[in-house]
Amino acid sequence: MKKHLLSAADLSRDDAELILRTAEELRSLADRPIKKLPALRGRTVVNLFFEDSTRTRISFEAAAKRLSADVINFSAKGSSLSKGESLKDTALTLEAMGCDAVVIRHGASGAPHRLANSGWVRASVVNAGDGTHEHPTQGLLDAFTLYRHLGKRHAGAWQDGALEGRRIAIVGDVLHSRVARSNALLLHTLGAEVTLVAPPTLLPVGVETWPVETSYDLDGVLPKADAVMMLRVQRERMSGGFFPTAREYSRRYGLDGRRMATLQDHTIVMHPGPMVRGMEITADVADSDRSVIVEQVTNGVAVRMAVLYLLLGGSEPAVSTGDAGSIEPFETTEVAR
Ligand code: NCD
Helix, strand or coil, X not given: XXXXXXXXXXXXXXXXXXXXXXHHXXXXXXXXXXXXXXXXXXXEEEEEECCCCCHHHHHHHHHHHHXXXXXXXXXXXXXXXXXXXXXXXXXXXXXXXXXXXXXXXXXXXXXXXXXXXXXXXXXXXXXXXXXXXXXXXXXXXXXXXXXXXXXXXXXXXXXXXXXXXXXXXXXXXXXXXXXXXXXXXXXXXXXXXXXXXXXXXXXXXXXXXXXXXXECCHHHHHHHCCEEEECCCCHHXXXXXXXXXXHHHHHHHCECHHHHCCCCCCCEEECCCCCCECCCECXXXXXXXXXXXXXXXXXXXXXXXXXXXXXXXXXXXXXXXXXXXXXXXXXXXHHHC
């Protein structure tokens, strides 16, 4: 593993599978009454959020706390950032206080790279979404969710290569979606076949260099897909008109009950959130048995725990398997104190 996680392209297949296996060990914690491990005790994780977020911010916070790290949450609103302080001065402040990992979300594509490569901080930098560029931990939690549903298990564990040849459709506003970009790269690394489905106006320039197929025909793609990932139309990043009307968009590219009926029995429906019900996905689809949207959120915590644990130097299994050298969970009494 590299020191920072800035892009899904930073991950080799071995790195990605190590994170997913570690997340699988850690996920079992979510079912325990005491959801805490001492693995990052004494370490400090800063959540630096310059853009709005619900899921990602609280997911990183929960992940760091479940590993016993100290967590500092820093959002643009209510800080000196709203007084015009620069990323550099914010970074120098964090460095002066001492932190081991900085989780950053920023409206500018490339901001996490700037932070990681500037020498302003010594910490590991994790990209939690930069502009329309990348969101690698979302890609990882989506891959993790796909492994859990589509992966073949052998003796209770996944077989590596579980996504080999699986067909994943990513549908909607690909142009503005850092989720789509990170997923396309990562799922390709893991051997899946990705098809991006969008109107021509919502596909990025240069998409032909991505390791994916593209299509404008959702009805043609759905029956072949093993998973369908719907994307929100990101109106806050749109200046012009990218499609005639919301109704027209939903008619061509929305997932409704009629379209869902054309999916194979095992096919799952995903969405990174936040959803606009009635736009890219109807409520009956979002709430159906095929939908794994809530599970994606649960999986996000386990995956982010794995990322923080591995970036901050964990080389042993995160959860005790009874082997010598692995980290024991807290004794109940110790947590209660
Ligand atoms: C996405 C994001 O912020 O990139 N959401 C998320 O992190 N779960 C997608 C979106 O905003 O539509």
